[in-house]
Amino acid sequence: MPDSGAASKLYAAVHAPLAHDSAEKHVAGEALYIDDLPEPTGLLHLHVGQSTRAHAGIVRLDLSAVRAAPGVACVLTAADVPGKNDISPIMGDDPMFPEAVVRFIGQPLFAVAAETLPKARAAAALAIVEYEDLPPLLTIEAAQAAGSTIEHSQVMRLGDARAAIAAAPHALSGELAMGGQDHFYLEGQVALVVPGEDGDLHVWSSTQNPTETQHLIARTLGIRDHAVLVEVRRMGGGFGGKETQSVHYAAIAALAATKTGRPAKIRLDRDDDMVMTGKRHAFRTRWAVGFDAAGVLRGAAFELASRCGHSADLSIAINDRAMFHSDNAYCLQAAEIVSHRLRTNTVSDTAFRGFGGPQGMMAIERAMDAIAWTLGKDPLDVRLANLYGVSGELTPYGQRVTDSIALELMTELAESCGYRARRQAVRAWNAENRWLKRGLSLTPVKFGISFTANHLNQAGALVHVYTDGSIHLNHGGTEMGQGLNVKVAQVVAHEFQVPLSAVKISATRTDKVPNTSATAASSGSDLNGMAAQDAARTIKDRLAAFSAQEFGVAAEQVVFTPDGVRIGDLETIGFTELVRRAYFNRVSLSAAGYYRTPEIHYDRARHQGRPFYYFAYGAACSEVVIDTLTGENKVVRVDILHDVGRSLNPAVDAGQIEGGFIQGMGWLTTEELVFDAAGRLTTHAPSTYKIPTAGDRPDVFNLAIWERGENREATIHRSKAVGEPPLMLAISVFSALTDAVASVADHAVLPDLDAPATPERILRAVEDVRRRAGRHV
Numbered sequence: 076m077p078d079s080g081a082a083s084k085l086y087a088a089v090h091a092p093l094a095h096d097s098a099e100k101h102v103a104g105e106a107l108y109i110d111d112l113p114e115p116t117g118l119l120h121l122h123v124g125q126s127t128r129a130h131a132g133i134v135r136l137d138l139s140a141v142r143a144a145p146g147v148a149c150v151l152t153a154a155d156v157p158g159k160n161d162i163s164p165i166m167g168d169d170p171m172f173p174e175a176v177v178r179f180i181g182q183p184l185f186a187v188a189a190e191t192l193p194k195a196r197a198a199a200a201l202a203i204v205e206y207e208d209l210p211p212l213l214t215i216e217a218a219q220a221a222g223s224t225i226e227h228s229q230v231m232r233l234g235d236a237r238a239a240i241a242a243a244p245h246a247l248s249g250e251l252a253m254g255g256q257d258h259f260y261l262e263g264q265v266a267l268v269v270p271g272e273d274g275d276l277h278v279w280s281s282t283q284n285p286t287e288t289q290h291l292i293a294r295t296l297g298i299r300d301h302a303v304l305v306e307v308r309r310m311g312g313g314f315g316g317k318e319t320q321s322v323h324y325a326a327i328a329a330l331a332a333t334k335t336g337r338p339a340k341i342r343l344d345r346d347d348d349m350v351m352t353g354k355r356h357a358f359r360t361r362w363a364v365g366f367d368a369a370g371v372l373r374g375a376a377f378e379l380a381s382r383c384g385h386s387a388d389l390s391i392a393i394n395d396r397a398m399f400h401s402d403n404a405y406c407l408q409a410a411e412i413v414s415h416r417l418r419t420n421t422v423s424d425t426a427f428r429g430f431g432g433p434q435g436m437m438a439i440e441r442a443m444d445a446i447a448w449t450l451g452k453d454p455l456d457v458r459l460a461n462l463y464g465v466s467g468e469l470t471p472y473g474q475r476v477t478d479s480i481a482l483e484l485m486t487e488l489a490e491s492c493g494y495r496a497r498r499q500a501v502r503a504w505n506a507e508n509r510w511l512k513r514g515l516s517l518t519p520v521k522f523g524i525s526f527t528a529n530h531l532n533q534a535g536a537l538v539h540v541y542t543d544g545s546i547h548l549n550h551g552g553t554e555m556g557q558g559l560n561v562k563v564a565q566v567v568a569h570e571f572q573v574p575l576s577a578v579k580i581s582a583t584r585t586d587k588v589p590n591t592s593a594t595a596a597s598s599g600s601d602l603n604g605m606a607a608q609d610a611a612r613t614i615k616d617r618l619a620a621f622s623a624q625e626f627g628v629a630a631e632q633v634v635f636t637p638d639g640v641r642i643g644d645l646e647t648i649g650f651t652e653l654v655r656r657a658y659f660n661r662v663s664l665s666a667a668g669y670y671r672t673p674e675i676h677y678d679r680a681r682h683q684g685r686p687f688y689y690f691a692y693g694a695a696c697s698e699v700v701i702d703t704l705t706g707e708n709k710v711v712r713v714d715i716l717h718d719v720g721r722s723l724n725p726a727v728d729a730g731q732i733e734g735g736f737i738q739g740m741g742w743l744t745t746e747e748l749v750f751d752a753a754g755r756l757t758t759h760a761p762s763t764y765k766i767p768t769a770g771d772r773p774d775v776f777n778l779a780i781w782e783r784g785e786n787r788e789a790t791i792h793r794s795k796a797v798g799e800p801p802l803m804l805a806i807s808v809f810s811a812l813t814d815a816v817a818s819v820a821d822h823a824v825l826p827d828l829d830a831p832a833t834p835e836r837i838l839r840a841v842e843d844v845r846r847r848a849g850r851h852v
């Protein structure tokens with residue numbers, strides 16, 4: 076990007092479709108990830124010894140051969156942790172290394188630091204571990220039977236749903252199970268720690284949460300926060316998997332560096348990463364709905380149960396969000412939402428794009444299909460009839476919905492994708508084709524924006540203007556590929572009306588902006604964009620006050636324009652010139668900025684309040700084809716209309732919408748986590764765990780950002796968060812697959828199709844539908 080000229084001036088603005096700041100570096104392989112950094116002299120490499128039992132007492136842990144192995148510098152166990160042996164974000168139930176009992180297969184038992192990684196790995200294999208097996212709880216059902224939970228069950232209520240369902244003209248109920256999902260970030264968990272003076276540590280971690288990494292390293296080592304500096308230039312993807320779980324590995328590396336006084340690096344192999352780190356929560360939901368002859372809900376009840384794994388991690392908030400989104404975009408009228416959070420002897424499940432929201436929405440979408448097929452209606456009509464209006468209807472958690480644009484989005488999308496005609500065409504095609512069946516579905520997304528833990532909704536930024544007019548930008552958010560940095564840089568360039576190239580994007584560091592929240596809940600640009608704007612405005616105000624004094628005009632008459640700073644109608648001086656003059660007159664050119672989201676509150680004990688500042692909306696229409704002889708299936712066409720308010724950067728947002736959709740499609744179709752009877756993850760490599768590939772992208776993929784989008788709340792330039800909501804657009808794929816399966820018996824019976832809808836599950840569901848409908852092939 077050139078520094079001057081009309082084009083770059085235009086592109087300095089917000090709302091411009093700029094490329095990701097690292098796009099070229101990403102494809103050229105020049106973007107630096109932690110494993111690309113030059114290795115410091117004396118670097119030690121870490122390998123983690125894992126538990127091979129899902130639940131067992133540690134009878135004997137003999138590491139003498141490990142210690143004596145060639146190249147080994149130190150071996151770390153629970154006994155070596157000088158501070159608190161806990162890396163949990165909240166609940167204090169996540170030991171860095173277990174002391175007496177192992178709780179899942181893959182749990183870090185000890186770590187070896189050696190001169191090379193192969194030496195560390197070879198040494199770790201010499202460990203002698205004797206276990207005394209305890210009964211493991213591996214499934215939701217087993218944990219429920221044993222009463223094993225991470226907290227007591229939660230209930231959210233609006234009116235009397237059970238009575239409303241009982242009194243309704245029609246009622247339906249069902250059960251839906253859905254699997255978890257591996258994050259499959261391209262860069263796995265990795266950290267590099269370099270010890271400095273006085274026990275200080277400089278930590279490079281691939282983390283969404285530098286501040287928590289800092290805190291927990293300090294806590295495990297028994298040192299102060301100020302001794303730990305955490306730096307993150309970028310992640311090769313996080314997707315929620317580095318919101319808490321990265322901390323464990325950074326803390327192990329920090330312990331090794333502290334013990335040995337040498338730099339230490341930890342980098343999990345893909346297979347280890349998949350076995351050792353938490354995933355999206357698997358859920359099983361029971362649902363019941365009461366409705367009238369038009370298909371309009373009178374009430375709905377949901378009983379959610381999730382597999383949380385061996386510790387709480389973020390499961391409490393994740394399950395809360397599943398409850399918040401049980402209504403998706405529909406007014407339930409009366410609702411009862413019960414949520415069980417099961418503790419199991421599996422890896423501790425964690426944040427994953429949507430944060431429980433996707434699992435929460437699945438049942439109501441199944442119910443919409445079921446209602447339509449029962450009444451002989453088009454599912455789209457049932458969905459449209461149940462959407463929230465704009466009159467302030469109540470969600471089950473007492474927030475009034477006043478910003479719903481789902482009806483407009485769905486109507487517009489149905490029109491543009493030719494839904495009605497295609498519904499006819501699908502029906503005709505299915506009548507003619509004996510073995511292949513098509514399915515079609517158009518579903519909405521309504522996703523609440525804000526962290527539901529209120530205190531996390533704050534952010535800071537730091538802006539320096541140098542005397543040559545170049546700008547250093549730092550903020551508390553982290554870049555994981557989502558384009559946060561370019562968006563925040565656009566905000567700052569816009570404030571000063573300088574070309575984007577004048578703004579240097581710098582690594583997130585805990586010594587520049589302290590006490591930050593994880594970059595999560597899709598709130599990165601909402602929060603950090605505002606904080607950076609605040610910092611830039613402080614400097615702008617100082618420059619304006621200085622100019623006013625210098626030139627004898629009112630401060631309001633000093634205006635920043637792409638051509639320079641206009642001083643009333645006296646003259647226009649270049650930004651750099653003004654900055655230089657301000658410096659010589661001793662005006663500070665550096666400022667910290669801060670932002671906190673207004674108006675949100677939540678009473679968790681009652682599950683009532685306004686947890687969300689606003690909602691993001693979208694709609695997707697998917698068409699699929701299945702082979703009823705094999706279960707093989709393909710998504711043939713997708714149309715998406717998504718609301719991002721006034722987009723800060725439509726190019727980046729389109730990427731988020733497409734990527735989110737495809738990731739959601741993977742969750743609901745091909746990505747299957749299979750644990751064996753002992754609790755061992757058997758799908759721990761790309762050979763057995765199938766994420767979507769380029770070939771799975773639908774041949775016809777029409778994606779549009781809603782042009783009339785505008786956030787009614789005063790967010791950064793009226794934009795809306797985009798990181799997570801599009802993932803749930805993929806529920807349209809699952810619903811379309813269900814539609815195709817149901818078509819084998821003319822929608823007379825509701826398919827019992829769970830997620831992921833793998834070919835095996837589709838085949839079984841087809842056969843089951845045929846059997847229940849009494850149809851023979």
Ligand code: MTE
Pocket residue numbers: 311312313314315427428429555556557559594595596597598599600731734796797798799
């Ligand atoms: N996009 C890319 N390319 N890589 C990621 O890791 N994470 C998602 C989403 N989009 C992710 C991504 C998740 S889980 C969240 S919460 C948001 O980005 C976080 O960034 P934001 O708040 O800046 O949108």
Ligand code: MOS
Pocket residue numbers: 283313314315316318426427428429430594595596597799
């Ligand atoms: Mo995203 S799951 O909130 O990191």
